[in-house]
Every structure is written in C-alpha cells, then in structure tokens.
Amino acid sequence: MRYWLMKSEPEECSIDDLAAMPDRRVPWFGVRNYQARNYMTRDMAVGDGVLFYHSSCPQPGIAGLARVASTAHPDETQFDPASPYFDPKASRAEPRWYNVDVAFVAKTPLVGLATLRARPELAEMRVLARGNRLSITPVTDDEWRFILSELLDADPDDFQ
C-alpha cells in the first residue's frame, strides 16, 4: 500500500463535505496537471492511504484521513462545457484527464503547515518542498507512520 497527500480547497470540498457525500466518497475531479494525473493513473491503487489536506484557506493543513476508493477513470468535468474544468481538447474517444475516487476514513484535529514544518522527520515531505504546487504528492511509509502516530495519536496499524 502506498500513501498520498491530496490537497482540496475546503470551500470546494472539505473533510466535512467528504463525510457528508453519498457513500462518503467523491470523484477527485478537476486535476489539470500531468504529474498529478499520472500519479492517479499509474501509481495509485484501491486502498492506498490519503492525507486529506486543506489548502488555500485560513488554516492550511492535514484535516483528515481518506482512502483511494477506485482506479482512475475519465474525469467527467473535462467533457462539460459548463464546467470550469472543461477541456476543449479532450473527447470521450480520447480523454485527457482522469481521476480516482476518494473515500472518507476519519476527520482529524488539524495539523497545520507550521506543525509539519517543525518536524525534522518530515523535512523531506514533498508537499513541503520549496515551490511545490502539486495537488497530489507521494507520502513515504515513514512519513505516514510518523504523522499518524506522533501528530494524530492514531495507530498506523489500524489503517489497513
């Protein structure tokens, strides 16, 4: 199992919004970056662990835990002219953008950016790298276990 950090603007979809969705899951639509897309299409597997991160908001940070709930499938919003994510260069015959579905696992106390940056164990976290703008970044086993056990008072072994 791999681990990921996925950014969401809480005004678009917060951890509470995810918990309130039917089946407590949501298609992770709207990713328009090839590297992030490739993580979803090539590297993610159903069951992978997700740190649900609130970005572009008053308190950016990890707000919950989630899980990859599907393999990648074409992002429907690319076909919808009314959507801000519409892509005129995409077609159903040749989709350009894909997304996985993400399922709610738990809401957690917010672990803010300053807290993450204060921990030497997390110094190499991709999401903290200078200039990083990727909305999906890999999380190592060690980072995942550290965050759950030391910052969230959770037992990483409970997340199966």
Next chain:
DNA sequence: GCCAACGTTGGC
C-alpha cells in the same frame, strides 16, 4: 492583495 515558484503555451 502580494508575490515566489512553477507549468504551459507558442513564436521563432
């Protein structure tokens, strides 16, 4: 609102 950093576009 500012601005650093990065990705994409498009002319050449």
Next chain:
DNA sequence: GCCAACGTTGGC
C-alpha cells in the same frame, strides 16, 4: 529545441 510571456497555485 529554446525561451519569454503568461496563467495558476497557494502561503502569507
């Protein structure tokens, strides 16, 4: 293939 211009992200 280079690279300047532009748009976007996202913390502050």
